[in-house]
Amino acid sequence: MKVYTTDRVRNVVILGHGGAGKTSLTEAMAYLSGITSRMGTVTDGNTVSDYDKEEIKRKFSINTTVLPIIWGDIKVNILDTPGYFDFVGEVEEAAAAADAAVIVVNGKSGVEVGTQKAWEICEKYKLPRMFFVTNMDMDHTSFRAVVEGLTELYGKKIAPIHFPLRENEKFVGYVNVVKAAARRWTGKGEKVECDIPDYSVEYLEKYRESLLEAVAETSEEMMDRYFAGEEFSPAEIMAALTMNVSDVSIVPVAMGSPVNLQGVSNILDDIVQYFPSPDKRKKAGINNKTSEIYEANYDFAKAKSAQIFKTIVDPFIGKYSLIKVASGVIKNDDTLYNPVRDAEVKLSKLYVMEGSKAIEVPELHAGDIGAIGKLNVSRTGDTLSTKTTPIQYAGIDTPIPYTYKRYFAKTKGDEDKISQALSKMMQEDLTMKAVNDSENRQSLIYGMGDQHIDIIVSKLLGKYKIEVELARPKVAFRETIRKSSDVDSKYKKQSGGHGQYGHVKMRFENSGDPETPYVFEQVVVGGAVPKNYFPAVEKGIQESVQRGPLAAYPVVGVKATLYDGSYHPVDSSEMAFKTAAIQAFKKGFMEASPVLLEPIASLKVTVPDKFTGDVMGDLNKRRGRVLGMNPDHKGGQIIEADVPMMELYGYSTQLRSMTGGAGNFEYEFARYEQAPSDIQAKEVEARASKVKAGEE
Numbered sequence: 146m147k148v149y150t151t152d153r154v155r156n157v158v159i160l161g162h163g164g165a166g167k168t169s170l171t172e173a174m175a176y177l178s179g180i181t182s183r184m185g186t187v188t189d190g191n192t193v194s195d196y197d198k199e200e201i202k203r204k205f206s207i208n209t210t211v212l213p214i215i216w217g218d219i220k221v222n223i224l225d226t227p228g229y230f231d232f233v234g235e236v237e238e239a240a241a242a243a244d245a246a247v248i249v250v251n252g253k254s255g256v257e258v259g260t261q262k263a264w265e266i267c268e269k270y271k272l273p274r275m276f277f278v279t280n281m282d283m284d285h286t287s288f289r290a291v292v293e294g295l296t297e298l299y300g301k302k303i304a305p306i307h308f309p310l311r312e313n314e315k316f317v318g319y320v321n322v323v324k325a326a327a328r329r330w331t332g333k334g335e336k337v338e339c340d341i342p343d344y345s346v347e348y349l350e351k352y353r354e355s356l357l358e359a360v361a362e363t364s365e366e367m368m369d370r371y372f373a374g375e376e377f378s379p380a381e382i383m384a385a386l387t388m389n390v391s392d393v394s395i396v397p398v399a400m401g402s403p404v405n406l407q408g409v410s411n412i413l414d415d416i417v418q419y420f421p422s423p424d425k426r427k428k429a430g431i432n433n434k435t436s437e438i439y440e441a442n443y444d445f446a447k448a449k450s451a452q453i454f455k456t457i458v459d460p461f462i463g464k465y466s467l468i469k470v471a472s473g474v475i476k477n478d479d480t481l482y483n484p485v486r487d488a489e490v491k492l493s494k495l496y497v498m499e500g501s502k503a504i505e506v507p508e509l510h511a512g513d514i515g516a517i518g519k520l521n522v523s524r525t526g527d528t529l530s531t532k533t534t535p536i537q538y539a540g541i542d543t544p545i546p547y548t549y550k551r552y553f554a555k556t557k558g559d560e561d562k563i564s565q566a567l568s569k570m571m572q573e574d575l576t577m578k579a580v581n582d583s584e585n586r587q588s589l590i591y592g593m594g595d596q597h598i599d600i601i602v603s604k605l606l607g608k609y610k611i612e613v614e615l616a617r618p619k620v621a622f623r624e625t626i627r628k629s630s631d632v633d634s635k636y637k638k639q640s641g642g643h644g645q646y647g648h649v650k651m652r653f654e655n656s657g658d659p660e661t662p663y664v665f666e667q668v669v670v671g672g673a674v675p676k677n678y679f680p681a682v683e684k685g686i687q688e689s690v691q692r693g694p695l696a697a698y699p700v701v702g703v704k705a706t707l708y709d710g711s712y713h714p715v716d717s718s719e720m721a722f723k724t725a726a727i728q729a730f731k732k733g734f735m736e737a738s739p740v741l742l743e744p745i746a747s748l749k750v751t752v753p754d755k756f757t758g759d760v761m762g763d764l765n766k767r768r769g770r771v772l773g774m775n776p777d778h779k780g781g782q783i784i785e786a787d788v789p790m791m792e793l794y795g796y797s798t799q800l801r802s803m804t805g806g807a808g809n810f811e812y813e814f815a816r817y818e819q820a821p822s823d824i825q826a827k828e829v830e831a832r833a834s835k836v837k838a839g840e841e
Contacts, residue, residue: 151423157223172192177406178413199607206225209239229596234593277408299396304396305399334410383418386419397419427440445511469514481531555612563605576593585621623659624741649707689727749811753781768789772785
């Protein structure tokens with residue numbers, strides 16, 4: 146592939162609600178630009194960007210895919226992202242590498258939660274953006290309703306630059322608001338000039354007026370000309386729009402039908418015309434040698450540096466680190482330095498990715514997107530630079546996964562294979578985690594939602610030929626006592642020769658410190674128990690608190706006081722006193738009103754105002770205590786509550802169902818609290834066998 150200089154590159158992320166038509170638009174762009182010789186469809190599973198087996202099977206995007214579209218003499222790096230909320234990590238990576246965004250809106254469904262989330266991503270990364278309304282060829286689609294919905298949310302900056310022409314409710318062409326001219330479709334993507342129908346004049350005047358007002362505000366001279374009633378030429382309007390789009394004072398709205406190639410060449414023209422090249426954007430890091438800020442700003446004349454924004458690890462296509470060059474020109478024989486890992490990297494080949502296909506290139510200029518194969522040490526978010534100018538950019542912001550499930554290997558002996566496969570998958574997907582919970586003796590997979598975890602399991606089978614089963618995770622309960630007890634415990638064993646003799650009198654009570662398993666004190670007087678046996682008694686307590694007598698959970702907050710006992714000069718031993726202490730603990734614990742403590746999470750749920758009642762009602766059903774509600778200054782509310790950890794299982798799915806995907810949540814462990822008696826009874830019954838096993 147030809148090498149493109151910075152000013153001839155555009156990096157555009159395609160965002161939008163799941164099912165809005167992002168992949169169809171990307172496929173149409175690929176076909177029009179000559180990457181493919183025929184149009185694939187999501188339904189047939191033959192699109193360039195949805196190449197993963199899971200994507201083909203499920204008929205929606207799971208991964209971000211890069212496609213270099215050559216349009217005229219400009220290279221447009223399209224980053225096609227998933228729309229489903231479980232894969233928001235992929236969206237964050239793509240948005241971090243993009244310089245602008247096209248937000249795709251389904252003309253039939255209108256503005257959806259995913260549309261608003263796409264806007265929020267653009268705000269976060271300060272991306273110039275435009276909307277593209279799809280499915281204009283379908284019945285009951287309303288471009289006007291979409292524009293009104295967007296204007297209601299985002300105000301006067303919403304500016305349609307095309308709108309549809311319909312005859313007998315069929316999509317037959319469009320009106321170009323900038324040029325005040327109409328075009329009629331003659332075939333797939335082909336068009337001819339036509340007159341503007343009378344019924345469209347009203348909309349043209351309305352849309353053009355708001356566009357010209359925005360254009361007039363770009364300079365005093367333009368404002369004077371506007372008020373003097375002068376006409377602006379299309380070239381002047383386009384030049385002003387380019388400035389307005391870059392500073393997000395105008396957000397254009399275009400439309401079309403990608404499956405019929407209608408409006409696709411227009412959106413590519415608009416991307417080239419209105420979106421900035423990378424050198425118009427800022428990029429700064431730290432020079433690790435001088436500790437000064439390094440203004441890279443996609444300047445090809447500066448020292449080489451690049452950031453890895455995504456990693457692909459696939460047993461079939463290999464490992465590729467997707468990079469965006471932040472400064473300089475990177476060549477395929479360069480030696481680069483990774484300051485995060487303190488490792489040098491010798492490049493052998495540079496690529497650009499075309500879906501799953503890697504195409505070799507000799508060099509990549511600042512601002513361009515490409516890939517490097519087999520960077521074993523480097524990870525997503527790392528910086529590559531030169532050793533003489535070691536630059537480090539801020540890592541990529543990825544959301545924390547809060548949904549988790551327990552997993553088991555279906556085939557015994559597969560545990561190591563699973564661990565290795567999950568490790569590779571975690572390099573690729575920063576929003577998944579595999580955790581070994583040693584306390585509860587369980588292995589956990591964390592993801593952004595139930596669907597995400599299901600796909601992880603499906604990938605393990607499809608790519609790595611390993612089967613795992615999912616189950617509800619165990620909750621880490623604790624045991625403690627509420628009252629006090631006084632116990633006399635004697636361990637006596639005679640078996641010929643030396644016997645065993647240990648005798649302790651102990652008091653047990655709540656220590657008041659739920660963070661510490663036990664506190665041991667001895668107040669023995671007169672040598673009833675010799676000092677050299679005190680450590681053995683404590684050892685018995687230490688062992689006992691690991692698996693409590695109530696339900697075999699760890700014990701916390703117990704004070705054990707040794708105050709009396711007796712010994713035998715010949716038969717007493719450390720072993721005998723340890724055993725006597727273990728017996729004393731079991732008896733004393735069960736006589737001191739034992740209770741189970743359950744972990745409580747501090748939960749924050751962010752939802753639009755209209756859902757607060759439903760969310761609080763659901764939290765009450767989950768035994769949650771709502772502590773308060775605060776505005777998030779984006780038109781939503783943050784509900785704060787304390788909720789038992791066991792009640793958060795399945796919460797992600799329920800919250801999405803209640804809020805149409807608009808709600809988000811996060812939590813952290815707060816403390817332990819006494820479990821209700823019905824929960825305690827169930828747990829004690831369920832774990833009776835474990836208690837028995839511990840006694841044997």
